[in-house]
Amino acid sequence: MAKFCINCGKELGDTDKVCSQCGTPVDGAAPAQATTVVAPARAQKSNGLALAGFIVSLVSTILCCGSFNVISLILSIVGAVKAKDCGGNGKGLAIAGIIISAIGLILLIVLTIFGYAAAIIEEAGYSY
Ligand SMILES: [Zn+2]
Incomplete structure (x- = not known):
């Protein structure tokens, strides 16, 4: 029916x-x-990942514990991707986090190479 x-x-x-x-x-x-x-959607979602990535990159670079730069780099990249969904909110922070993380990582790699080189030279018996 x-x-x-x-x-x-x-x-x-x-x-x-x-x-x-x-x-x-x-x-x-x-x-x-x-x-x-x-309920009206919030105009701007907060982008906690971008902020977290920025803070972790800054802290880990200042404290020279570069292994955290890997974490902050990932956080910042995800934050940058998420920034699009958040109306660009946190994009600057995320990019700053990526740059600081990259610099910290490069420093870490350079220091590690120098460290190994010094150790190898020392191991080989060369002394100044
Ligand atoms: Zn109807």
Whole structure:
């Protein structure tokens, strides 16, 4: 037996939960969009990852514990990607975090190479 929409009168299918034309629920309740007030989306989502990446990169570079720069680099890159979803929020921080992390990592690599070189020279018995 065919049913009809109580709001607009359109014929409804047996399996329809809402009217395909106006969206009124078949069970006779008021249209969802009229009664349900959707909470307004925040205009700017906070970008915690970008901030976290920036802070970790800064701290790890200052404290010279460069292994954290890998973490901060990842955080900053993810933060930069997420910045697009956050309306650009945190993009500057994320980019700063990436740059600081990269500098910290390069320093770490250079220091490690020098460290190994010094150790090898010492091992070989050369002394100044
Ligand atoms: Zn309808």
